[in-house]
Amino acid sequence: MKVGRRVLATLFAAAIAAAPFAAQQAVGQGKAPVVKYKIVDEDSIPESLTGKPGDPEKGKKWAIAGRLGHCIACHVMPVDQPYMGEVGPSLVGVASRYEAGQLRMLIVNPKVINEDTMMPAFYKADGFHRVRKAFVGTTMLSAQQVEDIVAYLMTLKEEEKD
Amino acid sequence: MLRKSIAAAALAAFVIGVVSGAAADDKPLEPWERKENHVKPPKDSPLDYLVSGYWFRTPKTRALQDDDFENPAFLWVETAEIEWTKVDGKAGKACASCHQTAEKSMKGVSARYPVYSARDKKLIAVQHQVNHCRKNYMKAKTWKWESDKMLGMAAYIGLQSRGMPVNVSIDGPARPFFEAGKAFYHERRGQFDLACKHCHQANFGQYIRADFLSQGHSNGFPTYRLKWQKLGSLHRRFRGCNNNIRAIPYKRGSPEYTNLELYLAWRGLGLKVETPSVRQ
Numbered sequence: 001m002k003v004g005r006r007v008l009a010t011l012f013a014a015a016i017a018a019a020p021f022a023a024q025q026a027v028g029q030g031k032a033p034v035v036k037y038k039i040v041d042e043d044s045i046p047e048s049l050t051g052k053p054g055d056p057e058k059g060k061k062w063a064i065a066g067r068l069g070h071c072i073a074c075h076v077m078p079v080d081q082p083y084m085g086e087v088g089p090s091l092v093g094v095a096s097r098y099e100a101g102q103l104r105m106l107i108v109n110p111k112v113i114n115e116d117t118m119m120p121a122f123y124k125a126d127g128f129h130r131v132r133k134a135f136v137g138t139t140m141l142s143a144q145q146v147e148d149i150v151a152y153l154m155t156l157k158e159e160e161k162d
Numbered sequence: 163m164l165r166k167s168i169a170a171a172a173l174a175a176f177v178i179g180v181v182s183g184a185a186a187d188d189k190p191l192e193p194w195e196r197k198e199n200h201v202k203p204p205k206d207s208p209l210d211y212l213v214s215g216y217w218f219r220t221p222k223t224r225a226l227q228d229d230d231f232e233n234p235a236f237l238w239v240e241t242a243e244i245e246w247t248k249v250d251g252k253a254g255k256a257c258a259s260c261h262q263t264a265e266k267s268m269k270g271v272s273a274r275y276p277v278y279s280a281r282d283k284k285l286i287a288v289q290h291q292v293n294h295c296r297k298n299y300m301k302a303k304t305w306k307w308e309s310d311k312m313l314g315m316a317a318y319i320g321l322q323s324r325g326m327p328v329n330v331s332i333d334g335p336a337r338p339f340f341e342a343g344k345a346f347y348h349e350r351r352g353q354f355d356l357a358c359k360h361c362h363q364a365n366f367g368q369y370i371r372a373d374f375l376s377q378g379h380s381n382g383f384p385t386y387r388l389k390w391q392k393l394g395s396l397h398r399r400f401r402g403c404n405n406n407i408r409a410i411p412y413k414r415g416s417p418e419y420t421n422l423e424l425y426l427a428w429r430g431l432g433l434k435v436e437t438p439s440v441r442q
Contacts, residue, residue: 118356
């Protein structure tokens with residue numbers, strides 16, 4: 001595992017080189033007012049935040065991109081990326097364990113489910129302490145980006161074994 | 163329903179943990195996991211054992227620290243050694259005018275800093291004291307916190323405690339400052355909504371992206387950080403952490419960061435001073 005990390009260091013450098021592109025796309029993405037959503041059963045947001053379906057291809061991009069979802073910072077995912085984090089649970093086969101509404105809730109604000117979690121709320125614009133000026137009143141992801149990531153995660157089904 | 167599935171997942175993880183724990187004999191322990199590198203934590207510590215950031219780094223980085231001729235921090239230390247005896251300011255004094263040889267007079271000083279200063283009625287770090295001397299006794303210009311001269315002097319003074327256990331006092335007048343530092347450590351901040359504890363208490367020994375998380379001890383500062391390509395202060399590192407989680411950082415030398423410095427030193431009570439260390 002260690003050796004693999006080192007071998008993949010060059011790939012990581014390539015990922016850094018791609019980061020400005022992601023950053024450019026991030027600008028302004030989360031500045032729209034937060035849309036209202038309804039929590040069901042204390043752990044689910046069954047309805048789409050935008051009323052539109054998510055795009056799983058885009059969702060995969062946001063899940064990898066630094067400064068956006070950057071899910072791989074903390075979660076292992078079934079993607080070809082070096083340096084995937086391990087402080088969160090693996091997202092391999094996550095669609096077999098959660099419903100879309102539950103994943104949406106976890107991305108929007110996981111503290112609703114576990115107030116001690118270290119996972120950030122990706123669709124919350126206020127109630128934080130000492131946020132840097134550039135990020136005041138913004139959400140880490142736009143509503144549509146949340147939907148794209150939910151759509152992508154829902155493609156991650158556990159392979160059925162014989 | 164989700165709560166239940168999380169509980170089930172936690173139970174499953176626990177069972178797997180127990181099973182893999184039994185099989186762990188096959189896999190050699192990482193340096194930071196080895197008992198011989200652990201230090202007994204102070205009373206009331208939230209950690210089961212203390213382990214220096216040194217043991218979380220690669221053999222190559224550790225080798226740089228192990229050899230004073232290879233350790234780039236010594237470029238700053240050597241300059242500070244010359245500075246120590248150099249007269250500066252209107253009073254015509256050098257550090258050595260009052261403190262003679264640093265090897266004797268500064269021995270153990272950094273191990274017990276930051277300290278409560280009855281004179282200033284506040285908690286002070288080594289850098290505060292250096293500037294107090296420069297301003298009041300040498301009548302010289304004060305140094306900026308992150309200047310090469312201040313970094314070098316703090317490292318040179320720290321070097322005189324190298325190998326000695328961190329030994330700060332958190333009792334008496336230092337207590338309120340310790341409590342403030344402790345509160346800082348546990349307080350969520352920034353858009354990422356993280357507290358120090360989330361990474362350095364709950365998840366040391368794990369990766370966040372390419373960052374391998376340590377227990378976040380202060381016993382090696384100022385440190386030569388490979389990422390910075392220079393010597394840097396603990397307060398610079400605090401600013402980096404705060405910025406990364408999209409929180410407004412405090413100023414270097416601020417009461418907030420000095421309080422946090424005391425709390426961190428207590429968390430690492432008993433670890434050996436490694437100044438000037440080398441980190442990734």
